[in-house]
Amino acid sequence: MQEIPDHRRTDRIREALEEMIVEGRFADGERLDEVSLSKHFGVSRTPLREAFQALAGSGLVELRARRGTFVRFPSLEDVVEMFDVMAEIEALCGRYAARRMGPSDRIAMQVALRDCEKAAAENDIEAYYRANHEFHAAIYRASGNRFLAGEAERLHRRLKPFRRLQLRVRGRIQASLAEHGRIFDAIVAGDDAAVSAELRRHIAVQGDGFADLAAGYRATTGGKRTGAM
Amino acid sequence: MQEIPDHRRTDRIREALEEMIVEGRFADGERLDEVSLSKHFGVSRTPLREAFQALAGSGLVELRARRGTFVRFPSLEDVVEMFDVMAEIEALCGRYAARRMGPSDRIAMQVALRDCEKAAAENDIEAYYRANHEFHAAIYRASGNRFLAGEAERLHRRLKPFRRLQLRVRGRIQASLAEHGRIFDAIVAGDDAAVSAELRRHIAVQGDGFADLAAGYRATTGGKRTGAM
DNA sequence: ATCAAAATTCTTGCATACAATAATGTTGAC
DNA sequence: GTCAACATTATTGTATGCAAGAATTTTGAT
Structure with missing residues (x-):
């Protein structure tokens, strides 16, 4: 490259x-x-x-x-809608990945997973954020559909500021890590239905997730409503 | 508006x-x-x-x-990938629509469906193309997720030249019409799994569909490879 | 003092000008 | 004749200038 x-x-x-x-x-x-x-x-x-x-x-x-x-x-409503779509796109990537993944894809996921664990252990949110992105990007690529991977990447990037805030919620990193483990296992097992369900749950903004997102959303946008520069 | x-x-x-x-x-x-x-x-x-x-x-x-x-x-491979994603996006729209659709959405779909039938009866491919688009757009809107609807619309638009060619295949319009009927019925019945399956089948490029697409693809791109204007 | 109309200023949208890079053509050595 | 080095031309990327529209301020009537 x-x-x-x-x-x-x-x-x-x-x-x-x-x-x-x-x-x-x-x-x-x-x-x-x-x-x-x-x-x-x-x-x-x-x-x-x-x-x-x-x-x-x-x-x-x-x-x-x-x-x-x-x-x-985007409005809070927009963000929720985007997360809904993101969850489905990720689930789709995961489903494909479970069926089509090659050896190099598996290694890429494992490396990213390891980096996630390391960042979590050191409580380094920035590093976790990057490793998390890499883990998901590895799944996108493993889908074997480059167009899909591109769209997923684009949407992931667009949601960046909001995801970042979610990670700051207490305990979210540990939960995220556990979810990653289950996702990876399901992909390796080739269980596409399970991958899909796990990823949907991992991304979706439901229940507490919604409250966390809403709080984070207000935190990001609230402070800068009037103008700057 | x-x-x-x-x-x-x-x-x-x-x-x-x-x-x-x-x-x-x-x-x-x-x-x-x-x-x-x-x-x-x-x-x-x-x-x-x-x-x-x-x-x-x-x-x-x-x-x-x-x-x-x-x-x-896009290369033929790109187009196939895009149709794969389109099928999933449409299925998602349909799933949401089955659960969330309101009365006005239903009417919009019915009107578009009627227009499809009319165009098919008159064997007017252009009119069928427009009515077909309207039917699908109605489903996108009925999903209740405007972001999703926008993405679906964007992708639909991008695939326009290739879909157009598929419609010229003998008997495709009649088949498409029957599929529309089943999709509509499933949405009205609120059977989200059925809607999803029907839409995926309706859009997907598999089996004969792939051969038709490939032939159409060569027909579009083949003639203009060297330069114009 | 309040408000509308006019004048002024500011900002965008576009055309043009020019410099830098790439493409093309030409020359000359071998 | 082939190929490399140079000259020429074409094309892109950016700055600048200017006209039209929008925002703002001023003015004047009530």
């Missing part, structure tokens, strides 16, 4: 803005001012505007004609 | 190019020349380039740094 040099301001700025939005550096509904941002990045408005177009594609910003570009947080 | 007057060249061009690509007016891998297209649309390169960024988001074109913008057809 070679890295393409890609020295294009448009791309650099798109990535930077994506990161900033996902990290919550802007308020919901905040207008992305072209001139101040172009000063901030040291570029002209042209690459900025191109980056806006790309960002609109992933739904991170909304382009309103003759009004400007506005960052758009 | 008010329409916003969106007099922006970038948007107009994005839509036009999207249509042209989906309709197969470009060859696979063809470079979209900025100057000739800007002449063709009577605009400068700026809105064109912005449209390219937006199109890249939906995967219709590939932006290669310092090389240009190239239309990208």
